[in-house]
Amino acid sequence: MVMALVKKDKEVLKHTRVSSTGVNPFVTWRRFFMYYLGIDGGGTKTKAIITTAKGKVIAEALVEATNPNSVPEETMKLRFQNLLNELWKQSNLQINDIIQVFAGMSGVSRQASKQRMKQILSVILEGYENISVDNDAVTALYSGTFGKPGIVQISGTGSITYGVNADGEHGRVGGWGHFIDEKGSGFSIGRDALQAAFKALDERRIPTLLGEFILEHFHEKELPDVIPHVYQAADVKVEIASLSRLVFKAADQVDTIALSIIEQQGEEIGKSIARLISNHFKEERQVVPVVLAGGIFNRVDLIQETMAQTLKLLGKKVHFIMPEIDPAGGAVIAALKKDGIQINEHEFIQNYKMSKRG
Known part of the structure; x- marks a missing residue:
């Protein structure tokens, strides 16, 4: 009975979304059943995670770098395939169980590179369309602001200062590569x-x-x-x-x-x-x-x-x-935001931490 209800809910929600001012009557009920996939693709490693809308981790996997500027495309595709196969294996889910996919990727600042990455993921995910791709700085930002405006200062191997303002406009300073400018890295x-x-x-x-x-x-x-x-x-x-x-x-x-x-x-x-x-x-x-x-x-x-x-x-x-969840969790937040889901930060953090592997 539950599975039948979930399938029915999916069909209804193909045509039903949260408006900018209204509330979707199906959202609260659906949150207990639907899953979101977040990908954080960095220059040294790539992590993917599946969670519920409330932050419960269902599966997580890790592979090597998938930055298109430093990894050959065929190698990158293989790594994504391995990453996703591990998620399906752990979760016993399939792509049709996923409401939204959000991939925050290094090396995709230009619109053309974002579109190419979306095409690659769509092919690997059997033609799945609900995929969003953006700079990996967005996922790092949302790991701390939970989808609200703000700035993220990433200082790892490299560095970038990235922000999204109240009008939804994206901006950056630095992050142009170590030959040009990566101060604070x-x-x-x-x-x-x-x-x-x-x-x-x-x-x-x-x-x-x-x-x-x-x-x-x-x-x-x-x-x-x-x-x-x-x-x-x-x-x-x-x-x-x-x-x-x-x-x-x-x-x-x-x-x-x-x-x-x-x-x-x-x-x-x-x-x-x-x-x-x-x-x-x-x-x-x-x-x-x-x-x-x-x-x-x-x-x-x-x-x-x-x-x-x-x-x-x-x-x-x-x-x-100092964020309490990792950038992969931030990618899930971006997926929830894309789907119009309101997030209870405290509940999400608590569920995320308690259900994380290792």
């Missing part, structure tokens, strides 16, 4: 660490604590021997970004050079956020929520104060948010 911090270590060598000063940590990291005794490890790495950007943790380790020992690097990068992040507020949040007088996402903010204790001071000096009022 793991790459930028790691690069500064290498520069500081080699500068001390060139000036024949006493080796820095950072230099010692770098040698230990690469299992070498002399700094010049580190060069092949960096330039011959399988992924130079990721290799250099991994050194950022050494900067935080040195800062914990009150190393002045490490503390200076973190302070400079914190200032740059603050300036990027301020620039985006000036460009896209001019009409919004209240405090702007800023979601902090990415591995660099695992050490928010060392970098947030400088960011806050910089924003204060520039006359910008913000409220920092």
Whole structure:
């Protein structure tokens, strides 16, 4: 009987949606049965998750990177296929059980690339049409704002400052790649660490604590021997970004050079956020929520104060948010938003955390 009701509900809802001002009478009842699929496709890994409208996790899976700018298309398709197969295996569901799919992907800033990614996913999902694709910064933003306007500062291997204002307009500062501008990223911090270590060598000063940590990291005794490890790495950007943790380790020992690097990068992040507020949040007088996402903010204790001071000096009022769900959960929030579902944040977070695997 329940399955029959669910199928009937699906058919009705093909033609029934929440209006901008009204309430869909089927929504509350449907929330107990329907499922949403969120994908967070990053430059190093891709995670997908299926949840109910209330945030209960039904299945989750992880594969390697699916950024179309760095992964061959056929490899990317195979990874998506493996990702989705694992979801179906865990959940015992099929694509017709899914109401909306939202994929937040790195490397799809242009409209043409979004459309191509949607086509690829649609083919893999047997012609399924309810698919939305956007920048992965959107999923990171919604993991903290639950679909409301705001800014997300992503500082991981790379970095970007991204926002959606009250009019639904999207804006960004930075995130153009490590050759151009990714201040506040793991790459930028790691690069500064290498520069500081080699500068001390060139000036024949006493080796820095950072230099010692770098040698230990690469299992070498002399700094010049580190060069092949960096330039011959399988992924130079990721290799250099991994050194950022050494900067935080040195800062914990009150190393002045490490503390200076973190302070400079914190200032740059603050300036990027301020620039985006000036460009896209001019009409919004209240405090702007800023979601902090990415591995660099695992050490928010060392970098947030400088960011806050910089924003204060520039006359910008913000409220920092450390998200309680991951970007894959943010992708589900985007799918729910697309479907017109109102979200109880507290309930969603509680269900999400309690039902997460591992």
